[in-house]
Every structure is written in C-alpha cells, then in structure tokens.
Amino acid sequence: MKDTFKHQGLRQQLVATLKDKGIANPKVLKAVGTIPRHLFMDSGFLDHAYQDKAFPIAADQTISQPYTVAFQSELLEVQPGHKVLEIGTGSGYQTAMLCLLGAKVYSIERQHELYKKTKAFLPKLGYRAKQLIFGDGYIGLESEAPFDSIIVTAGAPFVPKPLLRQLKIGGRLVIPVGEEVQTMTLFIRKGPKEFEQHDYGEFRFVPLLEDKN
Numbered sequence: 001m002k003d004t005f006k007h008q009g010l011r012q013q014l015v016a017t018l019k020d021k022g023i024a025n026p027k028v029l030k031a032v033g034t035i036p037r038h039l040f041m042d043s044g045f046l047d048h049a050y051q052d053k054a055f056p057i058a059a060d061q062t063i064s065q066p067y068t069v070a071f072q073s074e075l076l077e078v079q080p081g082h083k084v085l086e087i088g089t090g091s092g093y094q095t096a097m098l099c100l101l102g103a104k105v106y107s108i109e110r111q112h113e114l115y116k117k118t119k120a121f122l123p124k125l126g127y128r129a130k131q132l133i134f135g136d137g138y139i140g141l142e143s144e145a146p147f148d149s150i151i152v153t154a155g156a157p158f159v160p161k162p163l164l165r166q167l168k169i170g171g172r173l174v175i176p177v178g179e180e181v182q183t184m185t186l187f188i189r190k191g192p193k194e195f196e197q198h199d200y201g202e203f204r205f206v207p208l209l210e211d212k213n
C-alpha cells in the first residue's frame with residue numbers, strides 16, 4: 001500500500017482533467033487530488049488508476065469513473081456534518097470522497113465479498129464511515145433516516161420510493177435512472193410530498209440489483 005510522488009503527480013493531472021470537463025467545486029477537486037485511487041483497485045490496474053475511466057473491481061463490479069464520482073458529489077452539495085446515505089459501497093472510493101467532504105457516511109453494499117473487503121480497507125487509509133452495511137439499497141436505511149442527501153452509485157431501473165421518503169425536507173437524492181443507459185437525476189425534497197426533479201444527461205452504471213448476494 002504505497003503512495004508515491006508519481007501517483008501524486010498523476011492525481012494532479014486527473015484534477016486538471018476534471019476541471020476541464022467542468023467540475024468546479026474546490027472541495028471535490030481537492031478530494032480527487034487527495035484520495036489514492038490506485039489503492040482502491042487490484043494491482044494489475046495500477047497504471048490506469050488516474051485515467052478518467054471506470055475499472056473492474058471484485059465481484060464483477062466497477063469503480064466509477066472519477067468524473068462521475070465528482071459530478072455526483074457536486075450535485076449532493078455536501079456540507080460538513082451532513083448525514084449522507086450511499087447505495088453501492090463497491091470499492092469505497094466514493095465513500096472516501098464523502099468522508100473527505102465532511103459527511104457522516106452510511107453506505108450499503110449488496111455483495112458480501114465487496115462489503116467485507118471495503119470494510120477492512122477504508123479504515124487502513126483513515127477513512128471512517130459512520131456505518132458500512134451489508135444489505136439491499138432498494139430499501140434504504142430507515143433506522144438512520146432522515147438524510148441530508150442520498151447518492152445511488154448503480155443504475156436504477158426506477159426510483160425506489162423508500163429513498164425519497166428517507167430524505168429531509170430540503171434533502172437531495174442523486175440517482176442514475178434507466179436500464180441500459182441512465183439519466184443522472186436530482187430530486188430535491190420541497191415538502192412532505194413535493195419533489196423537484198432535475199436531469200443531467202446520460203451516464204452508464206452497473207445495474208442496481210435487488211436483494212443481497
């Protein structure tokens with residue numbers, strides 16, 4: 001588990017790339033420049049870790065493209081102390097980003113292998129989520145609701161109702177919605193039954209699957 005000047009240099013290039021692509025939030029850019037993404041991937045992919053691309057991780061899943069992580073993180077508008085729910089822990093890269101933004105993070109993963117691996121790995125790098133949960137993100141986390149924001153990092157064929165219900169008034173749900181291709185969608189809860197919806201173009205994610213595995 002090593003971070004070198006070479007890795008740090010590549011990270012700064014990645015930050016520049018994301019700026020060029022329109023990411024503007026300085027805290028998000030700083031986090032991209034800080035998190036050692038190469039350590040979240042299997043060693044064979046070390047050379048690719050700082051390209052702006054998604055990559056395979058364990059259990060047939062992927063670590064999201066840095067641009068996508070940054071884009072979703074911006075939409076969440078995380079403030080220090082916010083209670084944030086993440087669906088799809090995966091490698092833990094997005095979880096680490098949320099920790100650096102100062103959130104109290106609850107993250108759910110449905111694949112036991114990934115859940116176990118990431119739960120052991122994140123604290124080694126000093127990233128302390130409030131809770132990592134092995135479970136089904138379709139039902140959210142009622143016991144800890146309401147949340148300031150919820151981020152879904154897998155493609156959802158529809159918007160799970162529990163996630164909308166578990167938002168605070170003023171809270172934000174960022175979720176890619178669609179089957180093959182997803183539309184990045186932001187819901188802002190305006191009242192008990194009122195939600196404002198904004199669409200942000202097409203992205204591609206691995207599917208949000210029901211149940212645990």
Ligand code: SAH
Binds near residue numbers: 064
């Ligand atoms: N945030 C991750 C992205 C991983 S890809 C990262 O930065 O690496 C999406 C993840 O969502 C996968 O790990 C997949 O197993 C998980 N997933 C899919 N359906 C889920 C569900 N219903 N509940 C929780 N996690 C789910």
